[in-house]
Amino acid sequence: MNKIKKILIANRGEIAIRVMRTCRELDIDTVAIYSEADRTSLHVRYAHEAYYVGKAPSSESYLNIEKIIEIAKLSNADAIHPGYGFLSENAKFARRCAEEGIIFIGPSPGVIVQMGDKIMAREAMRAAGIPVVPGTDGEIKSEDEALATIREIGLPVMIKASAGGGGKGMRLVKDEADIVSSVRAARSEAKSAFGDDAVYVEKYITSPHHIEFQVLGDMHGNTVHLFERECSVQRRHQKMIEETPSPLMTPKLREEMGKAAVEAARAVNYVGVGTIEFLVDNDLNYYFLEMNTRLQVEHPITERVTGIDLVKQQIFVAEGKELAFKQEDLKQQGHAIECRVYAEDPDNNFMPSAGKIYKISNPLGLGVRTDGYVYEGYEIPIYYDPMISKLIVWGNNRDEAIARMRRALYEYKITGVKTSIKILERVMNNENFISGNYDTHFIEKNQEQLMAKAPSMDPEDLVVISAYIDYLDKIATPTLNNKEFVCAQSRWKKTPYVNHF
Numbered sequence: 470m471n472k473i474k475k476i477l478i479a480n481r482g483e484i485a486i487r488v489m490r491t492c493r494e495l496d497i498d499t500v501a502i503y504s505e506a507d508r509t510s511l512h513v514r515y516a517h518e519a520y521y522v523g524k525a526p527s528s529e530s531y532l533n534i535e536k537i538i539e540i541a542k543l544s545n546a547d548a549i550h551p552g553y554g555f556l557s558e559n560a561k562f563a564r565r566c567a568e569e570g571i572i573f574i575g576p577s578p579g580v581i582v583q584m585g586d587k588i589m590a591r592e593a594m595r596a597a598g599i600p601v602v603p604g605t606d607g608e609i610k611s612e613d614e615a616l617a618t619i620r621e622i623g624l625p626v627m628i629k630a631s632a633g634g635g636g637k638g639m640r641l642v643k644d645e646a647d648i649v650s651s652v653r654a655a656r657s658e659a660k661s662a663f664g665d666d667a668v669y670v671e672k673y674i675t676s677p678h679h680i681e682f683q684v685l686g687d688m689h690g691n692t693v694h695l696f697e698r699e700c701s702v703q704r705r706h707q708k709m710i711e712e713t714p715s716p717l718m719t720p721k722l723r724e725e726m727g728k729a730a731v732e733a734a735r736a737v738n739y740v741g742v743g744t745i746e747f748l749v750d751n752d753l754n755y756y757f758l759e760m761n762t763r764l765q766v767e768h769p770i771t772e773r774v775t776g777i778d779l780v781k782q783q784i785f786v787a788e789g790k791e792l793a794f795k796q797e798d799l800k801q802q803g804h805a806i807e808c809r810v811y812a813e814d815p816d817n818n819f820m821p822s823a824g825k826i827y828k829i830s831n832p833l834g835l836g837v838r839t840d841g842y843v844y845e846g847y848e849i850p851i852y853y854d855p856m857i858s859k860l861i862v863w864g865n866n867r868d869e870a871i872a873r874m875r876r877a878l879y880e881y882k883i884t885g886v887k888t889s890i891k892i893l894e895r896v897m898n899n900e901n902f903i904s905g906n907y908d909t910h911f912i913e914k915n916q917e918q919l920m921a922k923a924p925s926m927d928p929e930d931l932v933v934i935s936a937y938i939d940y941l942d943k944i945a946t947p948t949l950n951n952k953e954f955v956c957a958q959s960r961w962k963k964t965p966y967v968n969h970f
């Protein structure tokens with residue numbers, strides 16, 4: 470046992486605050502680092518101490534390994550929590566921490582390397598008896614080899630970069646004539662993106678579900694899973710909505726996949742929280758896809774249905790504690806959904822919407838959690854991820870959770886920047902989503918309903934509305950921005966604005 474007293478959080482935004490919240494509950498001191506662009510960021514104010522780390526670009530700040538180690542030593546932090554993104558899956562960083570006697574809150578550098586290399590990960594899983602997508606044994610070394618194997622597997626196939634993941638460096642091949650050019654293209658894309666041109670081939674699974682299992686292992690050989698998360702609602706490999714339980718799941722499949730996930734983690738002696746990603750086809754066959762060796766963005770839905778604080782578990786495990794529960798102690802209670810709120814303009818091809826948050830009103834009430842970091846007057850830096858918050862709701866069942874999410878989205882008011890809130894509302898009202906009938910192609914298949922532009926306004930209506938706004942301005946308290954609120958309210962047709970007064 471190695472009690473942690475002070476943690477440096479090598480991250481920013483909502484996840485930095487999320488981690489610090491648990492630290493405060495555990496009476497652990499927190500050290501923030503911040504870039505030039507983050508001087509006014511909330512994680513800086515939330516921490517017990519904060520240190521400037523470098524210029525705004527990530528490469529000079531949140532990715533600056535030596536500078537971060539220096540600050541950890543200067544501040545006497547005994548551990549570093551990397552959050553997600555940035556250095557969270559960087560084996561070199563984990564190794565440098567170890568060399569300096571700082572606890573890296575995550576798995577060993579060896580496991581990070583092994584799971585970061587998708588060919589190695591595939592091999593390890595196949596050896597452990599976990600179903601992997603049918604495909605090549607290892608790297609495809611030549612175009613001839615590609616041709617031969619692809620003829621064997623049968624088209625369509627996916628060519629994937631071994632150093633890739635999350636959709637980067639992937640090529641779908643449907644036509645034999647395209648094999649050679651696609652392998653070449655995938656290779657050169659991989660080379661320039663990752664400095665590694667190794668590629669492999671997998672059979673293409675049509676319309677799969679993306680279902681992942683949360684795993685947790687300690688240093689004493691105990692490993693459990695904390696059930697699944699359904700992550701199929703995504704746009705261009707950016708997740709939008711996650712839920713647990715998965716509407717697709719049956720008790721039998723859950724048990725089987727849960728066992729597979731635990732075996733997968735055991736096969737690499739996994740210590741810490743991790744995620745086993747699976748593709749599940751329409752016949753409920755499941756295939757190992759990748760393992761993520763970090764705390765994930767969507768971890769709160771798992772926390773909500775299991776009652777387990779995953780950051781607390783990360784810290785306990787890093788201290789060398791034994792897990793305080795066994796698999797049979799864990800239950801999924803009710804249903805949780807997360808919506809990711811991005812500062813993006815859905816009417817303008819999801820372009821990042823930079824600018825100052827003018828007004829923000831977070832949803833509250835029964836069964837609602839928001840993990841965010843922006844405040845009124847805060848200017849969202851352009852340098853980092855556009856996700857500004859996560860809205861997580863819980864219900865006794867899926868229908869209640871969806872209704873609650875609709876209600877919470879209705880309460881969510883953000884002005885000053887464009888956000889994805891209205892798209893999220895449309896998903897919550899989409900018949901296919903409501904019936905649980907969706908897969909990874911949900912967004913494209915429901916494009917029309919989800920992306921419909923608001924109808925342009927009749928000039929006569931505009932006159933009426935502007936007169937009404939004038940009227941509201943006269944009766945309102947000066948702190949309320951009625952103009953903005955009228956705009957925000959208008960998307961909720963069933964609740965006319967006047968009902969609130």
Ligand code: MV4
Binds near residue numbers: 602701703748758759
């Ligand atoms: C696949 C696939 C179909 N067949 N592999 C995309 C992200 C990367 N982690 C793997 N991805 C996929 N791999 C085979 N053999 C379909 C996808 C895929 C996908 C996977 C998960 C979530 C959303 C997705 C959207 C498009 C494609």
